[in-house]
Amino acid sequence: MNYYSATQIHDGRQWLPEGSMIAFDDEGVFRQTYAAGNAPAGVQPVHYEGILCPGFVNAHCHLELSHMKGVIPEGGGLVSFLKNVMFQRNNYDAAAREKAIQRAIAESRSNGIAAVGDICNGTDMLAFRPGSGMHIHSFIESIGFSETKAPERFAYSEQVYRQYASQAATTHHLAQSIVPHAPYSVSPAMFALIDRFEPRSLIAIHNEETEAENELYRSKTGRMFELYEALGIDPGFFEPSGKSSLQTYLPQLAATHPVILVHNTFLDEADISYLQVAARAVFLCLCPNANWYIERRLPDITLFAQSGLPICLGTDSLASNHQLSIWSEIQTIQQHFPAIPLETLLQWGTLNGAQALQLADRIGSLETGKQPGLVYIDAQKELHPLL
Ligand SMILES: [Zn+2]
Structure with a gap:
């Protein structure tokens, strides 16, 4: 003992x-x-x-993007960040990507991280999950702007999912689910496929990370069209709902899915009220260092802390962060929101993260x-x- x-x-x-x-x-x-x-x-x-x-729980990371550390300039806003990731992530060979993943796993462990909610677009993480020394829930992320291509894109995600699901658990817990990338990058047809695939699966989604996302849903205006243009997508089909992004897409996922809403930089009081009566399990995952890196803005964390909604913490990827450390995220929140007690922040970084990743029986x-x-x-x- x-x-x-x-x-x-x-x-x-x-x-x-x-x-x-x-x-x-x-x-x-x-x-x-x-x-x-x-x-x-x-x-x-x-x-x-x-x-x-x-030990800490990093509820939102993209270990597969670790090779992009320091590549994207800070403060350019989400739309230019996304363009950079999409157009530059494949400019590196497998050896460089693998080495960066190994370094990122070692860094996470040296920062006391016991579990990770890890976004995967492909199979780069497969070889590294079993020996990582951490519990990992892999969120297989579907992206598909166009309705007609949804079945084909979803079939790819399902094929990736099967490979992760076939991996035997080690001393650490390994889990996986298929999730939507973000409301603006996933068509209603794709949402329906994700919803039906596993009715109780854990969902994580990038939520209201930029004002452009809400502008798109409220009035079909804003910078999101730059992204569509860069990707050669005709957004003519898109119908604005007049509501916030969150209030538009969340009803497309059955309440049986627990949902981790990631970022929430522009989640406001009306959205909080909506979530408080939504009768479903929702976690707000905050990634303050990444929000600062990308948008030079932090969410209204005081408002969230008072809402009673459970909050957990993530680092996002090394493409938008200088380190993978939940303790660093806590220190950033302390600097900007000194009234939130450390006692609360440590709960967000430990037990709440474990609950969000359905690991609270272990860690x-x-x-x-x-x-x-x-x-x-x-x-x-x-x-x-x-x-
Ligand atoms: Zn992310």
């Missing part, structure tokens, strides 16, 4: 009372919390000056039987994974 104490211990939900001690067995399984003064006789815990918390909190990992944050705010 290994015993730990610290200046502060966060159990995934809240700070433990001062003087608490925690115990993990030699396999890294969490066993017990001891209140101050209740330690078994003769036990001397290893003490840390700083914070101990469970995310210091509860008996879980193997959540253990992270030490020292007095200089440097992070050290311990388990």
Whole structure:
């Protein structure tokens, strides 16, 4: 048994009372919390000056884009970012892409990340999932602007999905589901195919990442047409709904699908009210460093924190971030929204992420039987994974 104490211990939900001690067995399984003064006789815990918390959960990443680190200039806005990704991602050979994925996995682990919600457009991650040392839910992402090509595009996603699904789980949990990339890049026909494929599957979707997305749905105006033009797509078929993007597409997914809404940079009070009565499982996933990189703007995180909706954190890819670290995302939120307590932010980065990825029976909190990992944050705010 290994015993730990610290200046502060966060159990995934809240700070433990001062003087608490925690115990993990030699396999890294969490066993017990001891209140101050209740330690078994003769036990001397290893003490840390700083914070101990469970391993982090990166609820949104694209490990397959790791080779694009530093390629795309900052602050150009989402439409130009997407054009850069689409036109440049294939300018690298397999060896370069693989090396970058391996580096990104090692970086994630050294940043105390226990699980990743990982977007995949293809099979680049297949070889790396089983040995990653992390739980991975692979979101096989469908993109298809045109109604008529939806069956063909979906068939490709299904073929990719089958390859991931055929992989046997290791000591870590591996899961996968087919998901829509974003509302503006997925036709209603494709939404219907995704919805019906697995009625209870976990969905993640890039949501309201740019104002252009809402402009398109409300009035068929805005910068999204630049993207369509660059891709040679005629948006003539598109009918504006007069509503926000979220309120237009979400009803196309049955309420049996839990949904992780990613980014939410332009999600507003009306959308929050809509989600509060939507009678479905929804998580808001925030990727503040990526939002700052791409749009030079952060979501209204204070509003979200007050909404009662569950919030989790992601890094997005190295194409729009300088590191893959949930602790760095937490520090960015602290800088811009100092009123949100660290206690809350650590819950977003641990237990809430585990719940969003349906992994809360294994990781995310210091509860008996879980193997959540253990992270030490020292007095200089440097992070050290311990388990
Ligand atoms: Zn993303």
